[in-house]
Amino acid sequence: MSEKQCIDFLLSRRSIRVFEDRDVPTDLLLKAIDVARYAPSARNSQPWRFYIVKRRDILDKLSAIHGGATPLRRAKAAIIVTSVPSESPASHQVDAALAAMYLWLALHCLGLGAVWIQTLRNVEEVRSIAGIPSSEVPIAILAVGWPAEKPSPKPRKPLESVVKIVE
Amino acid sequence: MSEKQCIDFLLSRRSIRVFEDRDVPTDLLLKAIDVARYAPSARNSQPWRFYIVKRRDILDKLSAIHGGATPLRRAKAAIIVTSVPSESPASHQVDAALAAMYLWLALHCLGLGAVWIQTLRNVEEVRSIAGIPSSEVPIAILAVGWPAEKPSPKPRKPLESVVKIVE
Numbered sequence: 001m002s003e004k005q006c007i008d009f010l011l012s013r014r015s016i017r018v019f020e021d022r023d024v025p026t027d028l029l030l031k032a033i034d035v036a037r038y039a040p041s042a043r044n045s046q047p048w049r050f051y052i053v054k055r056r057d058i059l060d061k062l063s064a065i066h067g068g069a070t071p072l073r074r075a076k077a078a079i080i081v082t083s084v085p086s087e088s089p090a091s092h093q094v095d096a097a098l099a100a101m102y103l104w105l106a107l108h109c110l111g112l113g114a115v116w117i118q119t120l121r122n123v124e125e126v127r128s129i130a131g132i133p134s135s136e137v138p139i140a141i142l143a144v145g146w147p148a149e150k151p152s153p154k155p156r157k158p159l160e161s162v163v164k165i166v167e
Numbered sequence: 168m169s170e171k172q173c174i175d176f177l178l179s180r181r182s183i184r185v186f187e188d189r190d191v192p193t194d195l196l197l198k199a200i201d202v203a204r205y206a207p208s209a210r211n212s213q214p215w216r217f218y219i220v221k222r223r224d225i226l227d228k229l230s231a232i233h234g235g236a237t238p239l240r241r242a243k244a245a246i247i248v249t250s251v252p253s254e255s256p257a258s259h260q261v262d263a264a265l266a267a268m269y270l271w272l273a274l275h276c277l278g279l280g281a282v283w284i285q286t287l288r289n290v291e292e293v294r295s296i297a298g299i300p301s302s303e304v305p306i307a308i309l310a311v312g313w314p315a316e317k318p319s320p321k322p323r324k325p326l327e328s329v330v331k332i333v334e
Contacts, residue, residue, distance in 0.1 A: 005168045006176055006276035010269060011205050026332070033330055037323045038178050039268075040283055044321045046329070053333045080333075090287065094264045094306070101206075101268045102177060109173035116207055120257065130333050139261070154211045156204045162213070163200055165193070166220045166247075166297050 013105060014153065016113025017071040019145025024077040026052060028110055029144065033079065036103035041095040047087035048099040048139075051080040051130055061129045062141060065122045071115050075143035079103060080119075080126065082136035096139040104142060113147035116140050180272060181320070183280025184238040186312025191244045193219060195277055196311065200246065203270035208262035214254035215263040215306075217270070218247040218297055228296045229308060232289045238282050242310035246270060247286075247293065249303035263306040271309060280314035283307050 033050045041047065053059055054077045062080075063072035072078055081103065083096035100116065107114050119126050119138040126138040200217045208214065220226055221244045229247075230239035239245055248270065250263035267283065274281050286293050286305040293305040 001168055001172045001176060003276055003278075005172070007202055007273065009168060009173055009176070010202050010272060010276070013205075013207075015207060030326065030330065034326050035174055035177050037326065037329065038180075038320065040180075040182060040271075042285060046324050048329060050330050051333050052330065055333065058333060091285065094260070094287075097261045097264050098268050101265050104207075105177055105272075106174065109170055109177070111170075118209060118258065120261075153205065157213050159197065159201050159204065162204065162215060163197065163217045163219065166218050166222065166225060 013108045014151050015115040016147045016149060017115050018149040019074050019076060019113065020148045022076065022146050024112065024144055024146065026054065028112065029077060029079060032103055032106040032110060035106035036099050039099040039102035041098070042088055042091035045088035045095065047084040047092040048096040049082045049084065049136055051082065051132065053078040053080065053130060058129060062126065065125050069117045071143040072117065072141070075145045077144045079142045079144060080130055080132065080138055081140050081142070082132055082138050084136050086135060093137070093139060100140040100142065107144060112144055114142045114144050117143055180275045181318050182282040183314045183316060184282050185316040186241050186243060186280065187315045189243065189313050191279065191311055191313065193221065195279065196244060196246060199270055199273040199277060202273035203266050206266040206269035208265070209255055209258035212255035212262065214251040214259040215266040216249045216251065216303055218249065218299065220245040220247065220297060225296060229293065232292050236284045238310040239284065239308070242312045244311045246309045246311060247297055247299065247305055248307050248309070249299055249305050251303050253302060260304070260306060267307040267309065274311060279311055281309045281311050284310055
């Protein structure tokens with residue numbers, strides 16, 4: 001794979017909120033999670049878990065946790081990424097976020113679209129809806145499906161406004 | 168790019184702690200940061216900044232912040248990724264972590280190696296060494312260089328121990 005292909009892959013990931021009315025095979029979700037396990041973590045603690053949700057009633061309940069969760073209404077599946085504080089007290093949140101990022105990129109490799117649904121202000125509610133134990137913290141829900149939109153990249157801050165050279 | 172090439176790219180990223188004694192051009196670091204700007208963030212807030220460090224004395228000071236920071240002694244460069252809480256009070260830490268993950272993958276595209284140095288317990292010290300304002304939180308330092316080792320992947324927890332299907 002060339003440097004350009006590699007960078008184009010990173011640049012071509014989008015937040016996909018509109019999905020085809022077509023099943024997402026569980027095997028494909030497992031394939032993406034299999035890759036997400038290779039995200040980095042502090043002291044290789046891997047303080048993360050992945051909950052696959054395909055039940056319509058549960059997806060609908062999750063879609064109502066806040067205004068940004070509505071893509072779950074049309075998503076054929078979701079993966080809830082949780083962290084396990086006891087496995088890495090200082091880094092669990094960041095580590096699980098990196099696993100969710102890896103998961104999103106792996107889904108993109110497989111042609112699936114996803115959008116990151118925030119959960120940090122709705123921890124108890126998400127636990128209750130999906131049967132997640134109190135020993136875990138829901139870090140993100142990825143709504144997943146076959147993309148039915150091709151959004152342009154959102155505008156980014158200019159490079160020079162976010163970079164500083166320490167001299 | 169095939170699905171396999173894409174997944175192999177994600178699986179081939181490693182923590183690189185030993186580097187060649189060869190300069191890392193600032194232009195390449197800027198190229199990687201240019202890609203890292205395309206990481207996702209809540210409401211596209213992009214609450215992140217990137218500090219390029221190539222000065223030997225500053226790299227050496229950063230290498231002493233804790234035991235895990237020693238790869239900075241041999242690194243030819245570092246990029247400190249900070250978050251800006253005022254730009255996204257609820258999500259700045261996760262968003263900046265995702266930008267650091269994107270940055271690491273972009274460096275990997277360019278053939279550069281990196282390792283993630285934790286900073287969350289050494290915020291004041293990193294700010295002071297690198298001249299980072301108190302309005303920003305150092306989320307990670309990536310030590311960067313041309314890889315001089317080819318580590319095998321670290322063992323991962325079995326897939327079945329980290330996945331649950333919600334039924």
